[in-house]
Amino acid sequence: DIQMTQSPPSLSASLGDKVTITCQASQNINKYIAWYQQKPGKAPRLLIRYTSTLESGTPSRFSGSGSGRDYSFSISNVESEDIASYYCLQYDNLPWTFGGGTKLELK
Amino acid sequence: EVQLVESGGGLVQPGRSLKLSCAASGFTFSNYYMAWVRQAPKKGLEWVATISTSGSRTYYPDSVKGRFTISRDNAKSSLYLQMNSLKSEDTATYYCARQVGVVPNWYFDFWGPGTMVTVSS
Numbered sequence: 395d396i397q398m399t400q401s402p403p404s405l406s407a408s409l410g411d412k413v414t415i416t417c418q419a420s421q422n423i424n425k426y427i428a429w430y431q432q433k434p435g436k437a438p439r440l441l442i443r444y445t446s447t448l449e450s451g452t453p454s455r456f457s458g459s460g461s462g463r464d465y466s467f468s469i470s471n472v473e474s475e476d477i478a479s480y481y482c483l484q485y486d487n488l489p490w491t492f493g494g495g496t497k498l499e500l501k
Numbered sequence: 502e503v504q505l506v507e508s509g510g511g512l513v514q515p516g517r518s519l520k521l522s523c524a525a526s527g528f529t530f531s532n533y534y535m536a537w538v539r540q541a542p543k544k545g546l547e548w549v550a551t552i553s554t555s556g557s558r559t560y561y562p563d564s565v566k567g568r569f570t571i572s573r574d575n576a577k578s579s580l581y582l583q584m585n586s587l588k589s590e591d592t593a594t595y596y597c598a599r600q601v602g603v604v605p606n607w608y609f610d611f612w613g614p615g616t617m618v619t620v621s622s
Contacts (some may be wrong), residue, residue: 395562428608430546437596437612438546449610481546485608489562492546 396420396484400493406501407472414468415496417482420421422462426486429458429467432495433478474500503527503611505597510616511589523580523597523613530578534600534607537571537582539593540615547593550582551600551607565591587620594618 397420407413417427426447430438440449442458447466455470469476477500482493508523521537535548550571551560559571570583580597594617598609 425577426606426608437614438609439612440608440610443608443610481545483608485602485606488560488605490548490607492548 395489396491396499398484398485398491398493400482402496404495404497404499406499408412408501409472409474411470411472411501412468413498414466414474415480415482416491416500417460417467419463419465419484419486420455423465423484423486425464426460427458428449429461429485430454430481431478432475432481438481452463464479469498472498495499503599505599505611505613507595507597507613507616510595510618512621514622515587515589515620517587518585519587519618521582521584521595521616522617523582525578525580525597525599528599530573530610531575534602535571535573535580536598536609537569537580538596538598538603538609538612539591539618540596541590541593544593545558549595552580584618587618588621592618592620 399418422487429442432438441452446458458467479495481495504526521612536551552571556573568586571582580586594615596615597613599611600607601610
C-alpha cells in the first residue's frame with residue numbers, strides 16, 4: 395500500500411497569510427493526488443485533482459504542485475472560511491489512501 | 502445538483518451486521534463508479550469499497566475484505582454497504598462518494614453528509 399505522509403498535522407495562521415501543506419508518498423504516484431477540505435461535521439469537498447487542477451468553484455487562492463513522491467498544497471491570503479481540515483488522496487494505485495490530515499486554525 | 506444521502510447507521514454490537522444505504526440524485530447514477538469512505542471519530546479518512554457502473558466489479562482494502570460487501574441498484578439510484586462481523590474499529594462515519602477519473606485512476610468528487618456507525622456492546 396502507498397503511505398501518504400502529510401505535514402504538518404496542524405497549522406496556525408493569521409488572515410491574509412500564505413500556508414503550505416505537504417504530502418509525501420511512499421512511492422511515485424505520477425501526479426495522481428487530490429486535495430480535500432473538510433469543515434467540522436461536514437463531508438469532504440474536493441478542491442484540487444491531478445496535483446494542480448482546480449475543481450469548478452475552488453477559489454484561485456488555492457493551488458497545488460509537485461511530482462514523483464512530493465506534493466504541496468497552498469492557500470494564499472487565508473480567509474476565515476478556509477478554517478478547516480485538509481486531506482490529500484493518492485489515486486495512482488489501489489488501495490486509494492489518504493494523508494493523515496492537517497487542521498488549519500486561526501492564530 | 503448532485504445529492505448523496507446515506508442512511509442506516511446506528512449502534513450495533515460487535516459481531517453483528519448492519520446495512521447502509523445511499524440515495525443518489527442529480528446525476529445519471531448508472532454512469533458512475535461509486536464508493537464508501539469512512540472516518541473514525543477524530544481520525545482521518547479511509548477508503549472502504551468501490552463498485553463499477555454495472556456492479557460486476559468490486560474493490561476493497563484488506564481491512565474489510567471478506568466482511569463488507571458493496572452493491573448497487575441502478576434502477577433505484579441506490580448504493581449499499583453490507584457490513585458483517587463488525588468490530589469496534591469499524592466505528593466511524595460512513596460516507597457515500599461518487600468516483601470519477603480514467604481507469605484505473607479514480608478519485609472521489611462528491612460526497613454525502615455521512616451516517617454514523619457505532620460498534621459497541
